[in-house]
Amino acid sequence: MRALIIEDEKPSARRLNRMLEVLNITPEVMLHSVQESVEYLLHHPAPDLIFLDIQLSDGLSFEIFDQVPVDSAIIFTTAYDEYALKAFKLNSIDYLLKPIDEEELKAAVDRFEARFRESEKKQFIDFNEVAKLLGNPITHNYKSRYTAKVGEHLKLFHTDAIQLFYSENKGTYLNLENGRNYLIDSKLESLMEELDPKQFFRISRQAIININAIDDMVSYTNSRIQVKINSFKELDLIVSRERVKEFRIWLER
Incomplete structure (x- = not known):
């Protein structure tokens, strides 16, 4: 076939x-x-x-x-x-x-x-x-909320409040504006199918960022771009070289 x-x-x-x-x-x-x-x-x-x-x-x-x-x-x-x-x-x-x-x-x-x-x-x-x-304009059923378990409690987070998702030490985390990180039961690949692509972009194997959370962008080595997000220090947010062109298009949508 x-x-x-x-x-x-x-x-x-x-x-x-x-x-x-x-x-x-x-x-x-x-x-x-x-x-x-x-x-x-x-x-x-x-x-x-x-x-x-x-x-x-x-x-x-x-x-x-x-x-x-x-x-x-x-x-x-x-x-x-x-x-x-x-x-x-x-x-x-x-x-x-x-x-x-x-x-x-x-x-x-x-x-x-x-x-x-x-x-x-x-x-x-x-x-x-x-x-x-x-009949109606195209609509997508993107996820608008995620949960994270904290001890015996379950916390709920709206995607608008999430600055980015990132992976580290085989775990996936969401990051909030206050600097707090929460472990979630998802992989970055599955997240990309659930999130609105106009709002979120996977800049590398390690991170998916929210366009509304970007504070600054700086030219980086090998024609790459470094993205800076408020209070996030866990890892350097570098747009992979092969994703730079698509990233620039995404910024202007």
Whole structure:
């Protein structure tokens, strides 16, 4: 089976890629924007199956198919609300609600193989009709609160009050403006699927920062950037070299 992932959130794309490899599916490539996808599909044969996010960094993924004809079967990976999911059902479109569950992914792939691969039928989608059925602007169900256990107590923190998340000594912590750090039961990779990407950015393997908490940014060695956040001294916040370009784009969104 030839498969393709189109997903603008790179941690989500990598996670989906690993999950598919467990099912013995190795996607040809992971694409992250409308423009990148159009360029690829214009110069390569259409795959059997596309795992498609709806909202990409430079527009709706529907715009891809306005520019290049593709007759691949499509499984949507989406964070839409229940109303939008009903719209997908009306058009007989398979979908996976983020964060993607392994069993649901396997079931969707099994449905594809049963309906399309074995019968050699293709799935034709009226994207204009889907967009019309959605009706409302795109909404994502990002997490707005996290909990941390302190002794016998459970503390609740709103994401607006969290300056950053960071990992240290195999643990993941959240940091508050008052300088306090709290251990949480999450990994940075899973956090990136839960947090609003307009507010939070993963600058390195060790840290995810809140744009509203940035005090200063300073040029650093090897074309990197050092970010300074009030009262945080646990580690140096350095934007990885390979993430600097994306970081600059994120700052101006």
